[in-house]
Amino acid sequence: METFLPENYHPGQVVYVMYRNPHTQSVATIQEAAIVNDPYHPDQLALFLFDAYYPITTELAIYTSKEEAEEAYQHYFGDDD
Template sequence: MDREQVKAGDTVYVIYRNPHAANVAVIKEAEVVQHPADENDVALFLYDTYHELLPDDAVFTDYKEAEKLYNELFDQESYEM
């Protein structure tokens, strides 16, 4: 989903990587909100924290879309030797 398509009040799904464990990721529901420091921008509200919405963030309007990419990226079979 293009960043320009989201607006404050939208509910989206993101693939969120744990900042303390790079190999841990989950699909989380997030809310698009008015950016707290820039009234002309939006941010993601996730885990009770504002996150800047960056152009390369994987943001989805549908959980199944997020799950499809998640499975492609983190499919355990692809890591087996």
């Protein structure tokens, strides 16, 4: 799986994020998000998710396709059958 750094993104790009529920840490979902120009830091990009802007860091699980995100989700949260 390729690691994408902030400089690999462009405004308007749709990405998929593995998102953990802040109230129930054992629950995670895949959410569609957008790469946008950060309105608070014009020289940086941000992740726009749930009507909020997040800085793009290596701590985020960002995937460029839904299939890639689903594969990672199954790896980390799928059944151990």
